Amino acid sequence: MGEKGTVWLPEGVSTLAPEIDSLFYFVFWVSVVLFLGVVSTMAYLAFRYRRRSPREIPAPVKESTLLEVAWVTVPVILVLIVFNWGFKSFIALGVAPPDTYDIQVRGRQWLWEFEYPNGTIATNELRVPVDRPVRLIMSSTDVIHSFYVPVFRVKQDVVPNRYTNVWFEATRTGEFDLFCTEYCGTQHSGMLAKVIVLSQGEFDAWVESGGGDLENLPLPEYGAMLYQQQACFTCHSTDGSVTIGPSFQGLFGSQRQLANGQTVVADENYIRESILDPQAKLVQGFPPVMPASYSALNERQVSALIAFIQEQQ
Amino acid sequence: MAQTTKPQPVLQPAGAGVAGHATVNYLNQEKGIRSWLLTLDHKRIAILYAVTLATAFLIGGILALLVRTELLTPGATIMGPDAYNQVFTMHGILMVFAFLVPSAPAIFGNFVLPLHLGAKDVAFPRLNLASYYIYLVGAILIAIALVAGQVDTGWTFYTPYSSDPARGGSVFFLTMAVFISGFSSILTGINFIVTIHKMRAPGLTWNRLPLFVWGLYATSIVQILATPVIGITMVLLFLERAFRIGIFDPALGGDPILFQHFFWFYSHPAVYIMILPGFGIISELVATFSRQRIFGYRAIALSSVAIALLGFFVWGHHMFVSGQSAISSVLFSLISFLIGIPSGIKVFNWLATLYRGSIWFQTPMLYALSFLFLFTIGGLTGITVGVLALDVHLHDTYFVVAHFHYVMVGGMFVAILGGLHYWWPKITGRMYPETPGRIAAGLIFIGFNMTFFPQFVLGTQGMPRRYYDYLPQYQDLHVLSSIGSYVLAAGLFLILGYMLWSLFKGKPAPANPWGSATLEWTNATTPPDAHNFARTPIVTRGPYDFHLAEQVVGGDGARGDGATVSAHTPQSP
Numbered sequence: 001m002g003e004k005g006t007v008w009l010p011e012g013v014s015t016l017a018p019e020i021d022s023l024f025y026f027v028f029w030v031s032v033v034l035f036l037g038v039v040s041t042m043a044y045l046a047f048r049y050r051r052r053s054p055r056e057i058p059a060p061v062k063e064s065t066l067l068e069v070a071w072v073t074v075p076v077i078l079v080l081i082v083f084n085w086g087f088k089s090f091i092a093l094g095v096a097p098p099d100t101y102d103i104q105v106r107g108r109q110w111l112w113e114f115e116y117p118n119g120t121i122a123t124n125e126l127r128v129p130v131d132r133p134v135r136l137i138m139s140s141t142d143v144i145h146s147f148y149v150p151v152f153r154v155k156q157d158v159v160p161n162r163y164t165n166v167w168f169e170a171t172r173t174g175e176f177d178l179f180c181t182e183y184c185g186t187q188h189s190g191m192l193a194k195v196i197v198l199s200q201g202e203f204d205a206w207v208e209s210g211g212g213d214l215e216n217l218p219l220p221e222y223g224a225m226l227y228q229q230q231a232c233f234t235c236h237s238t239d240g241s242v243t244i245g246p247s248f249q250g251l252f253g254s255q256r257q258l259a260n261g262q263t264v265v266a267d268e269n270y271i272r273e274s275i276l277d278p279q280a281k282l283v284q285g286f287p288p289v290m291p292a293s294y295s296a297l298n299e300r301q302v303s304a305l306i307a308f309i310q311e312q313q
Numbered sequence: 314m315a316q317t318t319k320p321q322p323v324l325q326p327a328g329a330g331v332a333g334h335a336t337v338n339y340l341n342q343e344k345g346i347r348s349w350l351l352t353l354d355h356k357r358i359a360i361l362y363a364v365t366l367a368t369a370f371l372i373g374g375i376l377a378l379l380v381r382t383e384l385l386t387p388g389a390t391i392m393g394p395d396a397y398n399q400v401f402t403m404h405g406i407l408m409v410f411a412f413l414v415p416s417a418p419a420i421f422g423n424f425v426l427p428l429h430l431g432a433k434d435v436a437f438p439r440l441n442l443a444s445y446y447i448y449l450v451g452a453i454l455i456a457i458a459l460v461a462g463q464v465d466t467g468w469t470f471y472t473p474y475s476s477d478p479a480r481g482g483s484v485f486f487l488t489m490a491v492f493i494s495g496f497s498s499i500l501t502g503i504n505f506i507v508t509i510h511k512m513r514a515p516g517l518t519w520n521r522l523p524l525f526v527w528g529l530y531a532t533s534i535v536q537i538l539a540t541p542v543i544g545i546t547m548v549l550l551f552l553e554r555a556f557r558i559g560i561f562d563p564a565l566g567g568d569p570i571l572f573q574h575f576f577w578f579y580s581h582p583a584v585y586i587m588i589l590p591g592f593g594i595i596s597e598l599v600a601t602f603s604r605q606r607i608f609g610y611r612a613i614a615l616s617s618v619a620i621a622l623l624g625f626f627v628w629g630h631h632m633f634v635s636g637q638s639a640i641s642s643v644l645f646s647l648i649s650f651l652i653g654i655p656s657g658i659k660v661f662n663w664l665a666t667l668y669r670g671s672i673w674f675q676t677p678m679l680y681a682l683s684f685l686f687l688f689t690i691g692g693l694t695g696i697t698v699g700v701l702a703l704d705v706h707l708h709d710t711y712f713v714v715a716h717f718h719y720v721m722v723g724g725m726f727v728a729i730l731g732g733l734h735y736w737w738p739k740i741t742g743r744m745y746p747e748t749p750g751r752i753a754a755g756l757i758f759i760g761f762n763m764t765f766f767p768q769f770v771l772g773t774q775g776m777p778r779r780y781y782d783y784l785p786q787y788q789d790l791h792v793l794s795s796i797g798s799y800v801l802a803a804g805l806f807l808i809l810g811y812m813l814w815s816l817f818k819g820k821p822a823p824a825n826p827w828g829s830a831t832l833e834w835t836n837a838t839t840p841p842d843a844h845n846f847a848r849t850p851i852v853t854r855g856p857y858d859f860h861l862a863e864q865v866v867g868g869d870g871a872r873g874d875g876a877t878v879s880a881h882t883p884q885s886p
Contacts, residue, residue, distance in 0.1 A: 008773045020702050024773070027700060031693040038660060038689045042682060045667035046674075049603070056671050057859050060606050068612055071661045072654060079650035082700055087643055089702030094639055143474040144569060146634065146709060150775025153706045157635050159570065160473060161563030164636045177784065181709040181777040183467050184474060186394045189780035 013176060013197070014152040015169040016092055021153075023085050030078060093154065096167035100135035103128070107138065107145035107158040107180065108291070110187035111231035120211045123229040124193040126178060128170055129203040135167040146182035149195055157182055170197040186244065190234050219300075223308025226301055230294065238312045245286060248312040259284045271306050328742060333824020335838035338742065342843045353438040354843055359424035360740070361445050366412055366420065369452060372459070373407035376400050378802055381764070381795040387783050394781040398465035401779060403458070405468030410491055411452050413721060414583060417590030418501055418536075419448070421732050422529050424740060426505060428833035428841065429523045431514025431850040436507040444500045451494025458486040467779060469580075472561035472572040476553045484554065488547040495544045498586070502536030505529050514832070516852035523831050523856040524600075524613055528593020531617035535582045535589070535624060543579035546572070570635055577628035585624040587721060589617055591728030592659055595684050598731050599663045601829040602678035603670030606857040609662035616655035623652040633704045642701060649699040656692050660685060675827070676750035680731030683758050687723025691716060694769065709779075712772025715765045723761055730757070730808070737812070738826050739833055742840040743819030749811040756804030763797025831856045 005011040008028070012021055104115040114122045128134045138147060138158045145158040147166060156166040180191035198206065227233055235244035254266050259282045264270055273280050275297065278290035328334035339356050349357055379400050383390045423441065427434050435441050458464055464483045466475040475484055509530050549560055559565030561572040600607050607613060629637060629645035663685060672678070694716040698704045707713060737745050767790040776787045783791070825834040836850045854861045
C-alpha cells in the first residue's frame with residue numbers, strides 16, 4: 001500500500017505514507033459499507049412498502065429503544081477506533097525524530113525559498129536526501145501560505161511572524177509536486193515548486209557546491225535557470241503575453257514609457273536597475289508589486305538575467 | 314340528482330370548487346404594493362424573502378458556472394486569475410451569507426411555523442418585517458461589492474491577506490454586509506424561539522410538535538448564540554483595516570490565527586444553522602410520503618438540540634494544520650466525531666420510518682430520498698476529514714470542497730427543493746406539474762453527483778482548492794465535474810421554468826393534496842387566509858398520527874385529493 005498510485009491516492013513516498021494510506025482505506029471501506037447499507041435499505045424499503053392504493057393508511061409502527069441504542073453504540077465504537085488511529089498517526093506526523101536534517105523555508109507571494117545550513121539558497125526546488133528525516137522550519141514574509149507535498153502526505157500552514165514545522169523522510173529518489181495550499185492572492189495556483197529527492201551522495205555534492213556547478217554555465221543558460229528558480233516566470237512571460245509584469249519578449253532595446261511620463265530605452269543599465277530597485281523606473285500601466293528581494297542577487301546572476309532577457313526576441 | 318347545465322356568464326376564479334381551496338386568501342385579501350412592502354403577515358414576509366433569496370441564489374449559481382467553465386482547462390479559459398479569484402469568493406459569500414444561512418428559516422420557517430403551531434402569526438410581526446429589511450440591506454451591500462469588484466479573499470477572509478488596507482476596498486462593503494445581515498439572523502432566531510414557547514395552540518405539547526418546529530428551534534438557538542461572534546469579528550477586521558491596530562496583522566504585532574479562531578467560532582455553528590432546518594423538512598417529507606409516524610421522534614428532536622449545542626465546540630477542526638496546538642487539534646477531532654453521531658441517528662430513524670409505511674414517490678419524496686443518499690456521503694466524508702492524520706493530507710484540497718457541497722447542496726439545498734415542492738400548493742394555491750418535477754429531480758441528482766463526486770478524487774490526488782490554474786494530470790476530472798455542473802444547472806432552470814408556469818397555469822390545489830397530518834394542511838385552506846385559522850385548533854394528537862387524522866377538531870378544510878384519509882379512521886367520539 002502506498003508504493004504505487006491508485007485511483008484515490010498518489011503513490012506514497014514517505015515513511016509515514018503507508019500508515020496514513022491504510023487509515024484512509026479503512027475509513028473509506030467502512031464508509032462504503034455503511035453507505036451501501038443505508039442506500040440498499042432505503043431502496044428495499046421504499047420499493048417493498050410502495051403505496052398501492054391512495055387510501056391505504058398503515059398501522060403505526062412501535063418504536064424500539066434497542067434499535068436506537070444499537071445505532072448509537074456501534075457508530076460510537078467505530079468513530080472512537082478511527083479517532084484513536086488518526087490521533088496516533090497525527091502525533092507521528094507532528095513529532096520529528098531526533099537528528100533531522102533541518103532546512104529553513106520562506107514562503108512569499110509567490111515563490112518558495114529554501115535555505116540550507118551552509119547558506120545555500122534555492123528557489124522553488126527543494127532538494128533533500130533520500131532515507132533521511134528532514135525537518136522544515138517555515139515562515140512567511142507576507143500572508144499565510146501552506147506547504148503541501150501530496151506524495152509525502154504532509155501539509156503545514158506557513159504563517160508570518162512565527163515558525164511552523166513539518167518533517168518527512170523520503171523513501172525514493174525522484175521529483176515530486178509541491179503546492180501552496182492556502183489562498184494567497186493572484187498567483188496562489190502559480191506558486192508551484194518541486195521536491196527533488198537525491199541520493200545522499202548527490203545531495204551532499206549539490207549542497208556543497210552552493211547549489212549546482214554554475215561557475216562554467218554560459219550566461220544566457222544561467223539566466224534561463226535563474227528565470228525559473230527565482231520565479232521571474234510567475235510575473236514575466238517570454239511569449240509576449242502580459243500577466244503581472246511586462247513580457248520579456250522584445251523587451252531588450254525597446255522604448256519604455258514610465259509612469260512619471262519619461263521615456264527610456266531598456267538597455268543593460270535599465271534592466272539591472274529594474275532588478276535591483278524595481279520601483280525606480282516603474283513602467284506605466286503596471287502595478288508596483290515586484291519584490292525588492294532581488295537586490296540580493298550577485299553580479300554574475302544579474303548579468304546572466306540580462307543576457308537571458310536579451311535573447312527573448 | 315339531475316345535473317343541469319347552466320350557462321356560466323361569470324368566469325369562475327381558478328380553484329373554485331376544489332376542496333379546501335380559498336379563492337380569497339392572504340395573497341389577495343389586501344392589494345397594492347404597500348400592502349406587500351409593509352406587510353406584517355408572516356406569509357407575505359416569507360414571499361418577500363423567497364424572491365430576494367432566489368435572486369441571490371441565481372447570481373451565486375451563475376458565478377459557480379463561471380468557476381466550473383474556467384476550470385475546463387488549465388491556464389486561462391474564459392478569464393484571468395484575478396477575475397477567477399473574485400468569482401469564487403463572491404460565489405461563496407453569496408451562497409453562504411445571502412442564501413443558505415437565511416434560507417429555510419426565512420422562507421419556510423416564516424411561512425409554516427405559525428401554521429404548525431396553530432398560531433395567527435409569529436410573536437413579533439414587526440420585528441419579523443425588520444429582519445427582512447435588515448437582510449435586504451446586507452444583500453444589497455453584497456451586490457455592491459460584487460459590482461465594485463476587487464474582493465478575492467475567499468469567503469473566509471483570512472488575515473493578513475484580508476486585513477491589508479491596500480487590498481480591495483470592497484472588503485469594507487462585505488464586512489459591513491455580513492455584520493448587518495447577522496442581525497436579521499439573530500432577530501429571526503429570537504422571534505421563533507418566543508413563538509414556539511408562547512404561541513402553541515391548546516393541546517400542542519412539546520412532544521406533539523412537528524419535527525420541522527424542533528429543527529427551527531435548534532437553529533434559532535445557534536443563530537442567537539453564534540451570530541454575534543461573526544458580527545464582532547467583522548467589526549474587528551474593519552477596525553484593523555481602518556486604524557491599523559494590530560489585532561490580526563503580524564507586521565503590527567497581531568496574530569493572524571486569532572482571526573481564524575474568531576471566524577470559525579461562528580462559521581462552524583453556521584453550518585448547523587444551514588442544515589438543521591433541512592433535517593426538519595426531511596422529517597416532514599418522510600413522514601407525509603410514508604404516511605407513517607417518524608420512527609424515533611424523540612431521538613430526532615433531541616439530536617437536533619444536541620447538534621446545536623455540540624456545534625459550538627468543534628470549530629478548530631477547520632484549523633488542524635494552521636499552527637494551533639496539537640492538544641487543541643486532538644480535542645476538536647474527538648468532539649467532531651461525537652457530533653457525527655446525532656446526524657447518523659437521524660438517517661437511521663428516517664430509514665426506519667419507511668418500514669411498513671406507504672411510500673408515495675411524488676417529487677418531494679424524491680428529494681427526501683436524494684437527501685438520504687447525498688447527505689450520507691457528505692456526513693461520512695465529514696468523518697473522514699475529522700480524522701487528524703487524514704486531514705493533514707486532505708485539508709484545503711478539493712476533497713473538502715466536495716464534502717461541504719455534498720452536505721450543503723446535496724443535503725440542505727435538496728431539502729429546500731423538497732420543501733419547496735411540498736409547500737408550493739399551500740403557499741401559491743397551485744400544484745406544480747409532477748412529471749417535470751420528477752425529471753428535474755433526476756437531473757439534479759445526476760448532475761450533482763457528476764459535479765462533485767470527481768472532486769473527492771481530485772482532492773485525495775492532491776489538487777488544492779481555490780486554484781485558478783492546475784497541473785494537466787487533473788484535467789479529466791475537472792472536465793467531468795464541469796459537465797456535471799451544466800446538467801445540474803439544467804435541472805435548476807427547469808424548476809424555475811415550471812414553477813413560474815404553475816403560478817399561472819398550474820392546477821388549483823386543494824387544502825391537503827398530500828394527505829398530511831400537520832395543521833397547515835388539515836386546518837387551513839389553500840392558500841391560507843390572512844389570519845391562518847378561522848378558529849384556534851385544539852390539538853389532541855401527534856403531528857404524524859395519520860391513523861387519527863380524521864380527528865381534526867375545528868378543521869376548515871381537510872379533505873385530500875386522491876389521498877383522503879376518511880376510509881380507515883376510527884369512529885369519532
